[in-house]
Amino acid sequence: MEITRRKEFNKYLLFAVVIFLSRIPFIQYGYGLDGDSWSVAISAKHFFDTGEYIPSRLPGYPVHEFLCSLVSPLGSFGMNMISAIFTTIAVTTFALILRSLRFKLIFLAATTMAFVPVIFIHSTTTIDYNIALAFIMLGMFFMLRDKLVLAGCFLALAIGTRLTSGAILLPLSIILTRNDGLNNNVRRILKMALPAIIG
Numbered sequence: 001m002e003i004t005r006r007k008e009f010n011k012y013l014l015f016a017v018v019i020f021l022s023r024i025p026f027i028q029y030g031y032g033l034d035g036d037s038w039s040v041a042i043s044a045k046h047f048f049d050t051g052e053y054i055p056s057r058l059p060g061y062p063v064h065e066f067l068c069s070l071v072s073p074l075g076s077f078g079m080n081m082i083s084a085i086f087t088t089i090a091v092t093t094f095a096l097i098l099r100s101l102r103f104k105l106i107f108l109a110a111t112t113m114a115f116v117p118v119i120f121i122h123s124t125t126t127i128d129y130n131i132a133l134a135f136i137m138l139g140m141f142f143m144l145r146d147k148l149v150l151a152g153c154f155l156a157l158a159i160g161t162r163l164t165s166g167a168i169l170l171p172l173s174i175i176l177t178r179n180d181g182l183n184n185n186v187r188r189i190l191k192m193a194l195p196a197i198i199g
Helices: 002-021 035-050 062-070 072-100 106-114 117-122 129-144 148-161 163-176 182-198
Strands: none
Touching: 002 072, 002 106, 035 062, 035 072, 062 072, 062 129, 062 148, 072 106, 072 117, 072 129, 106 117, 117 129, 129 148, 129 163, 129 182, 148 163, 148 182, 163 182
């Protein structure tokens, strides 16, 4: 059993490494063509230099801007690395979700997701889409494991990365609905939704 688990872990780890390495050749070419990427870079550098948080644009994207501020001295390379890392997390977590759902062609589906053009492009530039997606995937993964408070915390990070991520609460709440009474359904949904909203 232990050997099987180790093999399973190594398989997903190898998959994650391959996805990450596929981004490395492309993260050195600046912040990207989206003007918002440059706004994030300016906001992150200001926060790193002064400790004062000024949103890159309204309503603010504090989680992404904070993450970028941590690697601000590395310039676009560091900030794009953040995107590459979180894309790897998003895709690998998607694979783990498929495993939980007993999907057959897990790595084919996850690899397809990883190389969808919009996903690939935004995994090599300083933009928040894939970072929010990673937190959403983590939220769904833990929701499927009935760790609802933890799921809600990851969804809070997704919302803090990109406010519109809050829309995912509706479909996830529907997934949580079961045939065991209204009170139990409400309790489960609130257990996930409250940390997400309050956070």
